[in-house]
Amino acid sequence: xxxxxxxxxELADECGVTTRTIRxxxxxxxxxxxxxxxxxxxxxxxxxxxxxxxxxxxxGFSLEDIGEFLALYHAECDPAHASQLRYLLDKVQAKVKxxxxxQEDLAQTLQELTRIETECLSHLPDSEMPT
Amino acid sequence: xxxxxxxxxELADECGVTTRTIRxxxxxxxxxxxxxxxxxxxxxxxxxxxxxxxxxxxxGFSLEDIGEFLALYHAECDPAHASQLRYLLDKVQAKVKxxxxxQEDLAQTLQELTRIETECLSHLPDSEMPT
DNA sequence: GAACTGCTTAACGTTAACGTCAAATGCCTG
DNA sequence: CAGGCATTTGACGTTAACGTTAAGCAGTTC
Numbered sequence: 382x383x384x385x386x387x388x389x390x391e392l393a394d395e396c397g398v399t400t401r402t403i404r405x406x407x408x409x410x411x412x413x414x415x416x417x418x419x420x421x422x423x424x425x426x427x428x429x430x431x432x433x434x435x436x437x438x439x440x441g442f443s444l445e446d447i448g449e450f451l452a453l454y455h456a457e458c459d460p461a462h463a464s465q466l467r468y469l470l471d472k473v474q475a476k477v478k479x480x481x482x483x484q485e486d487l488a489q490t491l492q493e494l495t496r497i498e499t500e501c502l503s504h505l506p507d508s509e510m511p512t
Numbered sequence: 513x514x515x516x517x518x519x520x521x522e523l524a525d526e527c528g529v530t531t532r533t534i535r536x537x538x539x540x541x542x543x544x545x546x547x548x549x550x551x552x553x554x555x556x557x558x559x560x561x562x563x564x565x566x567x568x569x570x571x572g573f574s575l576e577d578i579g580e581f582l583a584l585y586h587a588e589c590d591p592a593h594a595s596q597l598r599y600l601l602d603k604v605q606a607k608v609k610x611x612x613x614x615q616e617d618l619a620q621t622l623q624e625l626t627r628i629e630t631e632c633l634s635h636l637p638d639s640e641m642p643t
Numbered sequence: 644g645a646a647c648t649g650c651t652t653a654a655c656g657t658t659a660a661c662g663t664c665a666a667a668t669g670c671c672t673g
Numbered sequence: 674c675a676g677g678c679a680t681t682t683g684a685c686g687t688t689a690a691c692g693t694t695a696a697g698c699a700g701t702t703c
Contacts, residue, residue: 389679404682418680436621474629530691
């Protein structure tokens with residue numbers, strides 16, 4: 382069973398980014414595709430990494446944060462020395478805290494927005510009714 | 513019952529931002545405090561606005577987005593012409609969509625992070641036990 | 644009245660995250 | 674083999690969101 386592979390522009394299309402963005406992420410050390418000659422070639426793992434990066438971005442993380450975050454996935458498989466694990470654990474717990482705050486913010490904002498939405502609708506002619 | 517008022521640095525302290533930031537938001541039209549002489553004076557509504565702005569920021573919105581968002585709170589009170597309401601409704605619905613995507617991202621990420629967290633803990637000496 | 648504190652405007656600097664060229668290379672096709 | 678397309682590296686440009694510095698005014702404190 383051979384692995385599916387992507388060129389840079391194929392990957393860019395499928396993930397909704399530009400090739401420039403992908404190369405930029407590589408410059409930052411977030412991606413390390415294989416090469417065929419000079420050309421970059423991406424496998425499924427590379428694609429999964431990119432998708433993780435984009436999710437991180439949607440959540441407002443910096444690329445630097447995302448870099449550390451990606452490192453966690455690997456470090457987890459290598460429970461070699463506890464001091465490093467301790468460090469990673471601290472990082473994770475800090476991020477969990479940020480995300481929980483964000484969840485709260487999000488819930489509040491959504492509530493207010495939907496309230497405004499129904500307010501709007503109640504003032505409009507009822508062209509919004511599903512037939 | 514007199515309203516409580518804040519100087520720019522008091523407000524900055526209470527909200528955890530710099531005075532530069534507050535002035536910057538004013539430049540962008542997000543805040544319009546009263547003046548006493550040349551000095552800015554903030555009332556409770558101003559403070560509430562700032563808090564809303566900061567929440568928007570934590571959610572990764574641009575200041576421009578936040579500006580439109582703040583406008584919704586006022587427009588809602590003025591159901592004058594429906595065309596404007598329609599426009600606002602579209603904006604709100606688009607933002608609700610973004611936020612729901614974000615909620616999904618968040619839930620997934622939190623799940624993965626806490627999984628990694630327990631993995632880490634299971635490999636560490638049990639110095640984490642509550643006494 | 645000199646120093647200190649807090650405020651003002653104005654202007655320039657900075658960082659992240661790309662966009663936008665430019666010039667060169669490799670491969671395929673007619 | 675000329676033309677066209679995808680790719681490469683490299684360099685400079687851009688935008689948002691402030692930071693930082695400068696220069697000056699107002700009040701009050703020793």
